Amino acid sequence: DAGITQSPRYKITETGRQVTLMCHQTWSHSYMFWYRQDLGHGLRLIYYSAAADITDKGEVPDGYVVSRSKTENFPLTLESATRSQTSVYFCASSESLDRGRSTIYFGEGSWLTVV
C-alpha cells in the first residue's frame, strides 16, 4: 500500500540496548523527519533529511543516529537506549518542490518503552 509506514509499532527494550525504528515512504518524497512526542512537550524534531545522504539535527538529536542511503527509507537508531527515550516516535515525509505548499504526511507512530 502507498503511504508512510513505521515499524515496529510497539517495542519494549532494555536500557543500554540498540534499537532501530524504521520508516518507509512510497512517494519518493525528498524530505523526511523524525519527531518524538512526550506529555507536555508536544512534537519535538529529532533529525530531518532533505534528500538521500543529507541529514541534519533537529531540536533533540542527542542519543540518536539517522541514515538515509535510499530516498524511501529513514531509519532512526538509539545506539544505547535510556529510559528518557521512552516516547512515541513519529516519522514524516514531504515533497521538496515548492515545499511551502507541500503537505507533510505522518506515520502512525512507534511506541517505545525502555525499561
Added chain:
Amino acid sequence: DAKTTQPNSMESNEEEPVHLPCNHSTISGTDYIHWYRQLPSQGPEYVIHGLTSNVNNRMASLAIAEDRKSSTLILHRATLRDAAVYYCILRASNFGNEKLTFGTGTRLTIIP
C-alpha cells in the same frame, strides 16, 4: 524557522463554530501557514494551509490577518470527532533549512 504561539487548550460545544487562533509575529513573506491536527493515538494529519488569502476546504477555513502576523482556523460546526490537538506551523518556501518545529499546539475539547 519562525515560531508560532497558540493557546494550550480550548473548549467548544458540539455543533457550534470553533475559532482556533495562532500568532506568528515573525513570519516572513514567503512562509506558508499550515494547520495540522492530531487525533488521540494517531499521527498528525493535514488540515489546511495558506499564504495570504483566506482559504476554505472540506475540513475547515483559514482566516489570515492582513499583516499575516496571526491566523485563525475555523471549524464551522464542531463535532465530537474534531476533538484533537491542533498545530499551527510555518513552512518556508524553497530556501534555507527545513527545521520544522510543531510546538505543543491547542488541545480542543468538544462538549456534547
